[in-house]
Amino acid sequence: MEQSKCLTVKREPFGKVLDGISIELFTLSNSNGITVKITNYGGIITSIITPDTTGRAGDIVLGFDSIEDYLKPHPYFGCIVGRYANRIAEGKFKVEGQEYSLAKNNGPNHLHGGIVGFDKVVWEVKEVTESDNEASLKLAYLSKDGEEGYPGNLSVTVSYSLTNDNQLIITYDASTDKTTPINLTNHSYFNLSAGQAKNCLDHVIKLNADKYVEVNDQYIPTGNLVDVASTPMDFTNPHPIGEFLDKVPGGYDHTYVIKKEGTKEKMAYVAWVHEPLTNRIMEVYSTQPGAQFYIGNFLDGTLIGKNDIVYNKHYGFCLETHHFPDSPNQPSFPSAWLHPGEKFNEITIYKFSTKSY
Numbered sequence: 001m002e003q004s005k006c007l008t009v010k011r012e013p014f015g016k017v018l019d020g021i022s023i024e025l026f027t028l029s030n031s032n033g034i035t036v037k038i039t040n041y042g043g044i045i046t047s048i049i050t051p052d053t054t055g056r057a058g059d060i061v062l063g064f065d066s067i068e069d070y071l072k073p074h075p076y077f078g079c080i081v082g083r084y085a086n087r088i089a090e091g092k093f094k095v096e097g098q099e100y101s102l103a104k105n106n107g108p109n110h111l112h113g114g115i116v117g118f119d120k121v122v123w124e125v126k127e128v129t130e131s132d133n134e135a136s137l138k139l140a141y142l143s144k145d146g147e148e149g150y151p152g153n154l155s156v157t158v159s160y161s162l163t164n165d166n167q168l169i170i171t172y173d174a175s176t177d178k179t180t181p182i183n184l185t186n187h188s189y190f191n192l193s194a195g196q197a198k199n200c201l202d203h204v205i206k207l208n209a210d211k212y213v214e215v216n217d218q219y220i221p222t223g224n225l226v227d228v229a230s231t232p233m234d235f236t237n238p239h240p241i242g243e244f245l246d247k248v249p250g251g252y253d254h255t256y257v258i259k260k261e262g263t264k265e266k267m268a269y270v271a272w273v274h275e276p277l278t279n280r281i282m283e284v285y286s287t288q289p290g291a292q293f294y295i296g297n298f299l300d301g302t303l304i305g306k307n308d309i310v311y312n313k314h315y316g317f318c319l320e321t322h323h324f325p326d327s328p329n330q331p332s333f334p335s336a337w338l339h340p341g342e343k344f345n346e347i348t349i350y351k352f353s354t355k356s357y
């Protein structure tokens with residue numbers, strides 16, 4: 001008799017997008033009561049349900065119940081961001097002697113892949129796996145040469161894998177036929193209280209970073225990496241997000257430079273977050289050199305999400321692991337170029353637990 005697999009993937013229709021294409025919703029479940037829902041529209045994580053310290057289940061990411069809401073403007077809730085996450089100054093870069101102009105969708109600059117980025121396309125469902133070790137979904141997308149102004153046909157896969165030790169592992173792979181910049185991330189907004197706290201400012205956070213990427217008033221890097229020590233940017237010791245917020249004009253929206261112990265180390269610890277009302281903990285690990293710590297400064301109460309929650313300013317925070325913004329124009333930053341014949345591979349892990357006393 002075939003044994004039932006302990007981790008499962010439920011697959012169901014999730015409606016249609018504007019051009020009539022049917023999309024689906026996948027629910028990954030493990031045996032500890034964690035479920036992760038993902039749609040192949042934009043690769044959006046629509047829900048992550050985890051138990052709190054008393055065993056009560058709650059949804060810890062911002063988002064909507066229906067595809068119709070995801071088709072309206074929203075600030076990248078839960079989606080895959082690409083071809084280049086964050087900003088490229090004036091939407092321009094030069095490579096191999098040729099200048100490229102990208103779509104400008106953030107004032108004079110390019111943001112999160114342009115007007116139709118990877119967050120607004122239908123991804124092909126490549127693989128669904130249920131086993132004793134993981135429940136996983138692999139999505140694929142071919143970004144054509146010239147899309148949003150980028151060079152080269154870029155073939156991308158993103159896999160989401162939920163394990164029984166409560167990790168959600170997101171793996172990004174890509175290859176290209178022309179040299180292109182690439183920067184892929186997931187833009188989930190978290191509020192680990194699952195509806196208990198009115199914003200994320202009491203979450204206690206520790207970031208494994210001694211420096212952050214300095215930016216100008218358009219959030220474009222100046223090229224300097226600045227020490228966090230003795231500044232309100234310092235999260236090397238855990239403390240509430242809101243503690244020094246009044247000293248950070250505009251609020252946290254910065255790329256932290258993740259500390260790596262050795263030059264050979266690729267996967268590093270990024271962050272530890274504790275939510276005091278429910279005692280949920282989230283840890284983040286990644287192979288990427290940076291993490292955008294963004295605390296929903298631009299949320300303004302006009303969006304109403306799942307469970308009728310009003311998304312006011314600072315309702316959720318993001319830890320978008322990625323390369324530094326504007327790397328194509330900043331030769332001193334870690335390279336974000338992908339050349340033909342190379343294999344792009346980055347991995348980010350979100351690990352969920354609760355604090356026990």
Ligand code: BGC
Nearest residue numbers: 075076219253292294298320
């Ligand atoms: C950026 C913010 C932006 C937000 C939503 C974040 O990744 O750093 O500046 O407002 O995404 O678009």
